[in-house]
Amino acid sequence: MKKTVxxxxxxxxxxxxSVQLVSDLIKKGYDVEVIMSKNATNFIQPLTFSSLTKHKTYVETFDREVDYDVEHISLAKKADVFMIAPATANVIAKVAHGLADDMLTTTFLASTCPKIIAPAMNTKMYTNPITQDNMKTCKSYGMSFVEPKTGLLACGDEGLGKLADIDTMIxxxxxxxxEKKPLExxxxxxxxxxxxxxIDPVRFISNHSSGKMGYAxxxxxxNLGAHVTLISGPVNLKQLNGVNTVNVKSAQDMAFHMKAHFPDCDYIVMAAAVADFTPEHVADEKIKKMDNQNTINLKKTEDILAYLGKQKTNQxxxxxxxxxxxxxxNAKRKFxxxxxxxxxxxxxxxxxxxFQGDTNKVTLIKKDGNKxxxxxxxxxxxxxxxxxxQKV
Known part of the structure; x- marks a missing residue:
């Protein structure tokens, strides 16, 4: 059964x-309902959202076209999660203090599902102690926030207040x-x-790993409730909310941080594509092209997975x-x-x-057989x- 957002x-x-946010949520298989504040219709027409969701877009609390059930209560019961995006300083102030003077805030107040707020406003408004206090109040009632980004704002100012990226909100x-938290x-x-x-200040040895599998x-x-530490090589991926990410470059760096965090962990997933070899010597200056062939002497990097396998106790x-x-x-031998x-x-x-793609086809190797x-x-x-x- 589809979840309703x-x-x-x-x-x-x-x-x-918000139009792209709604579109992307529908593509992920969610049933999406949209409620707009009256002033929001000055920026986007309700018909835009209705065309995407195939549902009526709600604006007014009292609508002559309503069914017999009270719409804001009906929507509140239907919602599996409620996100306000973008959220102005005004609506944050209202929901912090239980003010319900339109369809959006009335439904938000009546909802018992998880509530998420994604602010977007001028930097000075966002950092104003009143707004920050209102956000703290919302958090004390169990609401969560998707923090805004820093950048050039519509008013021309540069600073904190841009709406978070769509993939971050999703x-x-x-x-x-x-719902299930088996790793809590x-x-x-x-x-x-x-x-x-x-190799030198300009060149390096690496591979095509995108990091997508490890980040997933x-x-x-x-999402399953674990406290997660991610040791990440250089990738072109956004940092994950709620994950302790340590950014590293070399195999030596990765080995150091994996060893440091290993003793306190229950599960370890070594998804990184760690270089097997590294230059014996790193040149201080760029190596110039010469007529005779240049040779780079390599040495083996530390085998992190083998080290962890030998050191594990209950992990x-x-x-x-x-x-x-x-x-x-080859896989069974490595196992x-x-x-x-x-x-x-x-x-x-x-x-x-x-590498690089968003899909994968794998075989799982275990002591009791392959899957x-x-x-x-x-x-x-x-x-x-x-x-x-978790089963092994």
Missing amino acids: VIGVTSSIATYK DAIDMALQ GKRVLISAGPTVEA IAKAAR KICGFAMETQNVLE EEKNCDLLVVNDLKVEGAG ELELMSKDELAYKILEEL
């Missing part, structure tokens, strides 16, 4: 972003809708992305393997040698698997991996 839209120059909704109270340590091994696992673990460890030939044979509890292996030559999974999104796969890791 109610989006409250207030009057802000950022109102247009991430907050996904997290609020996660658990600590999960995850590595993600590539490592970068410097971190997000899923967080459960999941490793990753990407192969191009003898896939299962045994690294002392893993679970190993996720994929074949780079299989369509939809591997081949169908092609799925990395977000879906993340939950499958964590589910299997």
Whole structure:
């Protein structure tokens, strides 16, 4: 059954972003209802949202076209999560103090589902102690906030107050809708992305890892209630809310931080593509092209997964393997040698698997046998991996 997301839209120059937010939520399979403040209709017409949601867009509390049930109560009961985006200083002040003078605030007050507020306003309004106090009051009543970004605002000022990115807002909704919390109270340590091994101040050795798989696992673990630490190599991905992210570059850096956090963790997922080799010497200056062939001497990096496998006590460890030939044979060898509890292996030559993409097709290696999974999104796969890791 589809989850219902109610989006409250207030009057802000950022109102247009709510259209994309609603569109993206529908694409993810949510049933979306929209309530607009009267002033918000000066920026976007209600018909725009109705065309997307296939529902009536609500503005007035008392509407001659209402059904017999009281609309704001009906919507409040239907909502699985309620987000106001964008939220002005005015609406934050109203919901903080229980003022219900229009359809949006009346329904918000009547709702018992998780409530999320995504502010968007001038920097001075946002940082004003009154607004900050109102936000604290909202939080004390259990409402959560998707913090705004810093940037150039519509008024021409530069500062904090831009509406959060759409994927950040959807991430907050996904997290609020996660009902089961099997990892609550658990600590999960995850590595993600590539490592970068410097050759000189200009060049480096790395790989094509995007970090998407590791980040998906971190997000899923967080949604399942875990305290998550993510050790991330250089990636072009947004930092996850509610995840303790440590940014590193080299294999040596990653090894240091994985070792530091390892003893306190219950589950470890080694999803990073760590370089196997690093230059023996890093040149202080850029190496110039010469007629004779230049040689770079390499040395092995520390095998982080093998180290963790030897040191584990009660921890459960999941490793990753990407192969191009003898896939299962090589994966099983790695599973045994690294002392893993679970190993996720994929074949780079299989369509939809591997680096950069949003999907993956893997086989899970365990002591009691292998489980081949169908092609799925990395977000879906993340939950499958964590589910299997809890079973071993």
